[in-house]
Every structure is written in C-alpha cells, then in structure tokens.
Amino acid sequence: MSLLSPATRATLLKDIRLEWRSKDALNSMLFFSLLVVVIFSFSFNPTAEESRVIAPGLIWVAFLFSTVVALNQTWARELRNQALDAYRVSPASPNSLFLAKVLGNLLFVGVLEAVMAPLFVVFYNLRSVGSLWQLLLVAVLGTYALVINGTFFAALSLRTRMREIMLPVILFPISIPAIQSMVEATRVIVTGEGTSRFPIVLLLTYDVVFTTASVALFGLILNAE
C-alpha cells in the first residue's frame, strides 16, 4: 500500500468506501453475474460432454459481459456531480487516478469472478487436470487484460455520446487476441491437452504492451477538453 502515491491510495479507498456505502452497483452486479451463469447454463446444455469442452469459453465470455457492466459503473460516479473536475484541477497526477481505478476495478471484477467461477464449476460439473495455481495465473492475467484496457476505454468513452455502448464497441475488437489466449490457456489447463505456454506468453505480452500504452496516454485523454 505504501508503494502507491497518496492520491492513488486515497482514491482507491474512497471508491471502496463509496461502493460499500451505497452497495447499489455491487448488489446489482452480483445478481447480474449470477443471472449470466444461469442463462448460459440454460442455453448451453450443462450435461452434454461437448459443453464441458467449451466451458472455458463460456466462463470467459460471462466474465467479459460482467466486466463491461462493472467498468461503466466505476467512472459514472465521478461524472454525477462533475467530481472529476475537482480531481483534474488538483495537483494530483492523472496516472494516480488511473492506477486507483484499475486497482478498484480489479477488486470489483475479482469479486464477481469469485462468485461466478464456483457456480460454473457446480452447474457444469467441471474438473480440471491442471492445478488450481495455473488456473489462477491465467485468471489473473486474463482479468487484468480486460480491466486495463477496459478502464482506459471507459475513461475515453466518458467524453462520448452513447457512453455505455461505446465501451464494449471499442473494447471487444481490441481484446480479441487476449480473449483467444485466455480461453485457450484455460482449456489446455483444464483438459491437459496441448501447451499453454504460448497463450500465456501472449497474454503477458498483451498486458505489458497495453499497460504501457495506457499509462503513457491516460493524461492525454483525461484532459482532452
């Protein structure tokens, strides 16, 4: 925690406290995530052997949809009374704000995934050949890939009309290589077939490239007025 700047720490704690105070977004997001899992279970027959094979894809798509809905929420709060202006006018740096939002989103989405993943395992009777640690690594790298660009594009779409639809419109195409990699890596670990090294390296590369790009360009889009 002491590695973070005061502005990042304060903003992250503020967001957590705000979320806890109102619990609006959290509750509806949790319920939405549950609904997604149930709808998938009704649409993709959980008892069929084929479904177990495509389960990694199903899980990540479910995560993706929940993430997008969550990402829209976390910036919306700053807009309601233009509180973002108060941040921008202060000496605190844009990147401190960005880091705080990324960490907050990771936490938020992590909670949602922690709810959805066990449900999938239960509904689809999933078993994994590979270890839980490997799955956890892929989950972290994959979630990070969605959250880093998602947080950036959510901030970018603040300055657009049709804000809520612009986020997935911009995020999904660019995330395609990451999604392919995280699903493939999960599939390999769960079924024990093939190698997961390439997808994991690609995912890691994706994470590094876009973290760099986001950090370099966030100030530009925050202050684009």
Place this chain on the structure above:
Amino acid sequence: MNAISNPAAIAVRGLVKQFGRFAALRGVDAEFAAGKFYVILGDNGAGKTTLLRSLAGLAQPNRGEISIVGQTPRAAARSIGYMAHPSLLYDEFSGLENLRYFAQLYGISSDEPCARAIRSVGLDPALTRPVGQYSQGMRQRMSLARAILHDPSILFLDEPFSNVDVQSTRTMAALLRGMCDADKTIFLVTHQAAVLEGIADEFVWMRAGLIVARTATLTPPQENA
C-alpha cells in the same frame, strides 16, 4: 507583463479555443492584478465558462498562453481553487468525508484544514448527513469549502449561485469579499451580477469570444455601432 508596479496574478495572451466548428474564444488578451474581485459577464456563448476553465487548467487552448503567478495553470494547481454549478462532491459522503478525500489530493492528511474550511463557510464539520441530502445553498457552500481547503491564492467560480436561495447567495458573496480582502484573487462567472454590485472590484464584459470592456460598476459598456 509589467512585473514592477502591480504584478499581474494572471496574464492571458492570444487565447483561442475552438470546439469543432465553434470558436468559443477568439484571441483573448488580458491581465488581471492580484488581490482583486473580478466578475465576468456576458450572454450565453460569449466564452465566459471556456475562459474560466482554461484559466483553471481544465480546458487546453488551441492557441495562446496563460500565465498564473508566472506558471502554467497545471503547474499552479496548488494556488488554484475551482468551483462550478455542479457541486463536485460525492453525494454519499458527508461534508467532512468529502473534504478529507480532496485534502489528500493536495497532500493534506490532517482533518483540521477541512474542519476550518467548513466552518468558514458557515457549516458544521460534525454534520454526518450525506451531501446529497443538502439544500442547494448548503451544497454550494460545501463546494466552496472544498475549493478553499488548501488555501489557494486564486479562486475560479463558475455560476456558483445558480439555483441558490437569495440568503445563501448573499452569504457566499460576503464570504468571497472577505477572502478577497484577505488577499485572494477571485474570478466569478455569473448571470446574477446584481448581488455583486459594490462587492466586486471590476466587471469584465465578454461577447463572441472576446473581452469587450472592463468597468468598475455594473453599467453595461457603450455598444459599438
């Protein structure tokens, strides 16, 4: 800039700001001395808000320079306080909780400056009611407290009295005069200039993206043929 006799707190040279097809500022040149109370007037579209936001560092001009106590607006962030018609506060937090957060952005970790700022606008720091439940007058006063908590030397206020009851407006105007007497420089954009007659030092008239006149009293300048 004449630094000898009356050092200009703010200097603006050739400021141009375009929003796509609309030129909000068309080459503004002006100097403003320290410690004075300026009121900026003009019709909608005259460029008042754009000028204020540019001075506060929220809007980037397309051309021209702004100098605030010899620095760019972003570099002078510690010396600047900003307030607008939206409250720039988080509705779910109490007044003190809001100010505590913003204080962190200025590197202030103690509660004392926050409590002092709240008291100075005539509100009670111990009030735990969320800001979202305040009346408009109270909310604007709390927003003012947020703007001054780091003791800035320059204040930018954009329509602070909008939808505020007459009594609160008079209170705030008197507060601002007191701050000005204590050596702060104040820039205020408003449509309700009548309240500020006798309180402001200078009225700055804008039209079509330019400053057309500066008067000491609230009599409109001679119209040009």
Place this chain on the structure above:
Amino acid sequence: MKRAFLILAAVTALLLIYATYQALVVAPTERTMGDVQRIFYYHVPSAWTAGCLFFVNLVASVIYLIRRSSWSDALAASAAEVGVIFCTIVLITGPLWARPVWGIWWTWDMRLTSTLVLWLIYVSYLLLRRFSDSAQTPVLAAVLAIFGALDVPLVYFSIWFFRTQHPQPVMGNGGSLDPRMLHVFLLNLGVFTLFGALLCWARFHIETVRRQLDETRALEALLDDGRTGSSPARSTR
C-alpha cells in the same frame, strides 16, 4: 492540385481497366480451382491496400498527437474510412471464393480472420469519431488508433497459434505462383494501392473543405450575434 488529382484519376482508371482485363482474361486459369481463383487478384491486393491505409492512419494519428495539426487528423479519418472499405472487399470476396472451392462460407484463414478483426477495430474507431464531442474527437481517435495499431501484431500471433491448433484451408496459392500469374498479381497489387491512395486523397480533400466551411460558418454566426440591434443580411453563397 486539382489537375494533379484529375491526371492521377485518369491514370488509375486506365490502369484499373488494364489490370482487370489481365486478371479476368489474360491470366491463365488455375488448375484445381478454375476461374473462381481469379478473385485472388482482388482479395489479396485489397487486404494489402487496407493495411497500407491503416498504416497511414497510424502515422497521421501520431503526427496529430505531436503537432496537433488539423490536416493530420483529417488524413487519419480519411485513411481509416477508405481502409474499412477495402477491408469490406476482402471480407466479401473471401466467402465468394471459399464457397465454390471448399464448400464452406467462411474459413478461419489467417488473412481473412485478421482482416475481420482489423475491420472491427477500425469500424469501432469510426464509431468513436462519430459519437465523440467534436472538440475532443481528434485526440480520442488518435489514441484509439495507436491502441489498435499496437493490437495488430498480437492479433496476428494469436490467430497464427489458433491455426496451428486447428488447421484451416489457406486462401491463396500455397506454394509458388506461375510467373504469368505473379505478373498479373503484382500489377493488381500496384494498381489497387494507387486506387486506394486516390480514394484517400479525394476523401481527404472533401474533409478539408468541409472543415473550412464549418469554420467560416461558425465565424459568420459569431459575428452576426456580435452585432447589436440590426439583423444583418447574410451573404448568400
């Protein structure tokens, strides 16, 4: 300027006619696929041209972020639009080729798949341009263009890996080309690039004129408002 454009347009038109004649009539018929293979002379050059245009978009976007010049933003917008058109041609000619030859509408072929992703990325770019506040569009769009460009190599790698796991038909001439076919192919490649440049130039010109018109209108409106009392006669165009 205008004359140069007209000359280029005329030259391009002639070359297109010649190249089409070469592709559809003169080039030898492919042994296994028959005449359908001639789509190759449109499919691949379109993909190449789209790639060139997207590269122009990237360069123009970076120039914009550094110099904030209006022309680079106009160029970025034009290049992206025309690039999307050529991408669309690839996505249409792909199934037209695949269906008669392999019996399936879509192959997860390297080129076709990566073109699909590129198409998605740049359509989202165009949507961002359309839906953002006009003052901020250039900066936001330029940033997205950079993100898109960074994504391109990652797209290629991930598709390449997917294909090694699940081999797919290759839409091209896997192996060497008959020299006569190569000649026609290179001709079409060059002509399509020229055609793409021409369209981009035309679009860029239209965009520049439109911006000038907007600025003039805005200034007029401002000056009209600035006059007191009398309602001035607006100049007719």
